[in-house]
Amino acid sequence: TANRSPPPPNCSREQRALIQAILKAYERHQIPHDVAKKLLHDQYSVEENFLLLTEMATNQVQVLVEFTKNIPGFLSLDHEDQIALLKGSAVEAMFLRSAQVFSSKTPAGHTEVLEDRIRKSGISEEFIIPMFNFYKSIGGLHMNPEEQALLTAITILTPDRPYVKDQSKLCTLHHPHEPQYFARLLGRLTELRSLNHYHTEIISSWRVSDHKFTPLLCEIWDVQ
Numbered sequence: 001t002a003n004r005s006p007p008p009p010n011c012s013r014e015q016r017a018l019i020q021a022i023l024k025a026y027e028r029h030q031i032p033h034d035v036a037k038k039l040l041h042d043q044y045s046v047e048e049n050f051l052l053l054t055e056m057a058t059n060q061v062q063v064l065v066e067f068t069k070n071i072p073g074f075l076s077l078d079h080e081d082q083i084a085l086l087k088g089s090a091v092e093a094m095f096l097r098s099a100q101v102f103s104s105k106t107p108a109g110h111t112e113v114l115e116d117r118i119r120k121s122g123i124s125e126e127f128i129i130p131m132f133n134f135y136k137s138i139g140g141l142h143m144n145p146e147e148q149a150l151l152t153a154i155t156i157l158t159p160d161r162p163y164v165k166d167q168s169k170l171c172t173l174h175h176p177h178e179p180q181y182f183a184r185l186l187g188r189l190t191e192l193r194s195l196n197h198y199h200t201e202i203i204s205s206w207r208v209s210d211h212k213f214t215p216l217l218c219e220i221w222d223v224q
């Protein structure tokens with residue numbers, strides 16, 4: 001793609017292959033066109049918005065599992081660990097994905113409609129504010145596709161372990177004037193983690209008004 005930057009020269013061959021594999025998997029990480037189209041055409045009731053977001057969330061989890069399976073080495077992990085990593089990071093990966101969608105230049109109209117539907121889907125204002133603050137703070141990083149893909153892979157693979165150091169090499173190269181760029185990137189992951197808490201509240205407030213989730217969301221978030 002046009003905005004794909006050249007791989008950093010001081011990356012080893014296998015690191016370069018790893019970055020390319022993750023980037024390729026990430027670029028297949030798309031919401032089906034018909035779901036995105038519904039965003040623009042379906043009705044605008046709170047219930048309709050919730051159902052649309054539920055369908056998007058369900059799609060997102062399926063796409064996330066496919067992306068994760070294509071991260072080199074993931075499938076050689078112990079099976080229980082694979083499930084634990086996915087369950088532990090699904091919410092963060094989803095909010096990271098939505099932040100990347102809001103900060104990318106998706107076709108005009110999509111993000112406005114999407115934002116409008118999120119604001120009118122029964123999520124209370126006290127969770128909307130941190131959510132959109134996070135979107136702004138991710139947008140401010142101007143991540144390129146490699147960084148977005150790597151950050152998603154980091155979020156999934158190391159929910160609680162110290163981060164691998166060589167990602168910083170890639171970031172330093174693309175942001176030479178900002179030596180602390182990688183630290184800023186990791187700082188966003190801390191902010192992202194706080195959204196887990198809000199998400200639990202969002203889900204339980206929807207459950208109170210007996211909203212239905214899909215089986216996949218129930219399974220990955222231990223709902224119902």
Ligand SMILES: C[C@]12CC[C@H]3[C@@H](CC=C4C=C(C(=O)O)CC[C@@]43C)[C@@H]1CC[C@@H]2C(=O)c1ccc(O)cc1
Nearest residue numbers: 030031053054056057060094095097098101118213
């Ligand atoms: C996270 C979210 C569901 C998934 C949405 C996200 C907004 C934007 C998106 C963009 C996507 C793309 O273009 O690829 C994939 C889906 C996501 C990532 C929503 C904001 C709030 C909502 C939510 O928390 C929610 C949770 C459970 C539900 O049943 C419904 C919504």
